[in-house]
Amino acid sequence: MISYPRFLRSRSEHVVEGLAWHLDILPTVLGLAGLPTPAGGQGTDLTPILAGDAEIPETRAIYPAVLKSPLYPPQRPVRRVAPMDGYKRIEGHAHYGDTGGYLFDLESDPGEERNLRATRRDLFDAMAERLRLYLSGLTIYPPVHRRTGRVITGREADTGLSREELQKLRNLGYVE
Numbered sequence: 001m002i003s004y005p006r007f008l009r010s011r012s013e014h015v016v017e018g019l020a021w022h023l024d025i026l027p028t029v030l031g032l033a034g035l036p037t038p039a040g041g042q043g044t045d046l047t048p049i050l051a052g053d054a055e056i057p058e059t060r061a062i063y064p065a066v067l068k069s070p071l072y073p074p075q076r077p078v079r080r081v082a083p084m085d086g087y088k089r090i091e092g093h094a095h096y097g098d099t100g101g102y103l104f105d106l107e108s109d110p111g112e113e114r115n116l117r118a119t120r121r122d123l124f125d126a127m128a129e130r131l132r133l134y135l136s137g138l139t140i141y142p143p144v145h146r147r148t149g150r151v152i153t154g155r156e157a158d159t160g161l162s163r164e165e166l167q168k169l170r171n172l173g174y175v176e
Contacts, residue, residue, distance in 0.1 A: 019062050031046070031047035063135070064080070101117060103116045
């Protein structure tokens with residue numbers, strides 16, 4: 001939800017339809033402020049969409065996932081979800097009971113009960129390829145300790161914390 005009276009005052013209230021995600025926040029806030037988005041950034045400036053001058057393309061795909069710091073063990077395997085064109089593709093993983101993955105038609109099956117992976121293999125594979133291309137373009141930066149600026153790899157020497165500080169975090173369950 002966006003509230004920016006100076007920008008939206010002369011525009012009628014409207015609901016934006018389409019896929020957006022957290023990566024759009026920075027470019028949109030910068031766009032609303034009249035500032036350029038830094039090169040190499042991800043996400044889309046949604047300012048023209050908020051102004052009612054454009055729409056989010058129906059073909060837009062997003063690929064959310066939860067990424068964890070190496071200091072913390074993952075609670076479960078990471079898996080990407082890719083909604084696109086009224087469909088939703090979910091990566092398969094044995095932990096979730098299906099290594100092949102899922103494909104749902106969100107319009108005709110909003111409860112996601114019928115896996116279309118076998119009957120719409122062309123779409124399932126096309127969405128997998130788009131995800132592969134997206135992931136190949138990512139630059140993953142390691143977590144950095146906010147006080148020391150040192151890269152955190154999970155080893156004591158790299159955290160910038162004393163043994164006592166690390167033991168306190170272990171006792172609280174934050175570090176293995």
